[in-house]
Amino acid sequence: xxxxxxxxxxxxxxxxxxxxxxxxxxxxxxxxxxxxxxxxxxxxxxxxxxxxxxxxxxxxxxxxxxxxxxxxxxxxxxxxxxxxxxxxxxxxxxxxxxxxxxxxxxxxxxxxxxxxxxx
Amino acid sequence: xxxxxxxxxxxxxxxxxxxxxxxxxxxxxxxxxxxxxxxxxxxxxxxxxxxxxxxxxxxxxxxxxxxxxxxxxxxxxxxxxxxxxxxxxxxxxxxxxxxxxxxxxxxxxxxx
Numbered sequence: 262x263x264x265x266x267x268x269x270x271x272x273x274x275x276x277x278x279x280x281x282x283x284x285x286x287x288x289x290x291x292x293x294x295x296x297x298x299x300x301x302x303x304x305x306x307x308x309x310x311x312x313x314x315x316x317x318x319x320x321x322x323x324x325x326x327x328x329x330x331x332x333x334x335x336x337x338x339x340x341x342x343x344x345x346x347x348x349x350x351x352x353x354x355x356x357x358x359x360x361x362x363x364x365x366x367x368x369x370x371x372x373x374x375x376x377x378x379x380x
Numbered sequence: 381x382x383x384x385x386x387x388x389x390x391x392x393x394x395x396x397x398x399x400x401x402x403x404x405x406x407x408x409x410x411x412x413x414x415x416x417x418x419x420x421x422x423x424x425x426x427x428x429x430x431x432x433x434x435x436x437x438x439x440x441x442x443x444x445x446x447x448x449x450x451x452x453x454x455x456x457x458x459x460x461x462x463x464x465x466x467x468x469x470x471x472x473x474x475x476x477x478x479x480x481x482x483x484x485x486x487x488x489x490x491x492x
Contacts, residue, residue: 296481298429306421306429306472308481324480358428363419363476367440370428 263287263369265342265359270374277349281374283342283359288369290340291315294362297333297344299355300373307355311362312342327353349378382407382475386484392492393463401487403456403473409436410453417477420449420458423486424469433458434476465491 269281285293294317297309310323312333321333332345342359356373383406393399409416416436421429431440433449436456446461460467468491473484 298481305486306423306474306483308479308483311479311481322479363434363474363481364417365415365435367431367434368419370430373428 263361265361265369265371267357267359267371267374270357270376272377272379273349274380275349275351275378277378278345278347279349279376280346281344281357281359281376283344283371285340285342285359285361288361290335291337294364295333295335295342296360296362296368297342298358298360298370299353300358301352301355304355309344309357346376349376351378354378381480382409382478382482384473384475384482384484386471386473386487389485389487391487391489393460393467393489394492395465396462399460399463399489401458401471401473401489403451403458403484405454405456405475407477408453409456409475409477411477416452416456417475418449418451418456419474419476420447421472421474422467422469423472424466427469429472432471463489 264286266284294313296311312321330348334343358373360370361368385404387402409418418436420433423429437449448459470486
């Protein structure tokens with residue numbers, strides 16, 4: 262069974278940084294493309310970014326609101342996905358979900374981790 | 381970016397009755413492999429989104445067969461043949477054809 266578990270959320274001041282982690286199991290992680298999606302309180306779902314597998318170049322792409330501030334990386338030796346968030350803004354407050362990349366096959370979501378950006 | 385639209389935005393339902401939600405995309409989601417890159421999700425209260433349908437009409441593992449997806453190109457529909465009380469929540473369509481992946485605004489389904 263595929264499982265993804267996010268961690269690392271918390272309270273951070275505007276302008277600060279935070280790194281989220283996502284531990285994956287039940288899949289060949291090194292071959293998986295992975296995405297992050299967020300959901301602001303009471304709002305809809307917003308895709309944040311994606312990282313391809315190493316064999317596909319480990320390339321990343323990002324949504325416009327986070328491009329240049331957020332960075333996605335992966336450690337295939339520990340089956341872990343990361344989201345490094347810099348220059349955080351109050352509008353980045355959201356639950357952040359890690360998921361296997363949607364597309365040709367079913368995707369799997371974690372339970373999410375809450376990031377609150379407030380002074 | 382591909383814009384996703386859903387209707388209705390709110391849907392009161394009666395248990396045992398059918399229900400349907402429509403979703404439109406601003407560009408065709410039909411890829412050259414003949415698959416439509418359209419997913420449906422249900423977010424139950426207090427939970428993370430769960431995949432119901434992928435590739436427009438393929439049910440995810442464990443999803444009851446009362447849920448079905450149809451459509452092609454830019455017009456899609458999610459049908460629930462007989463609504464059950466556990467089906468309440470917010471339903472989202474999402475295009476997975478190209479990044480940025482984009483979601484519809486969501487349809488809130490509750491019991492009348």
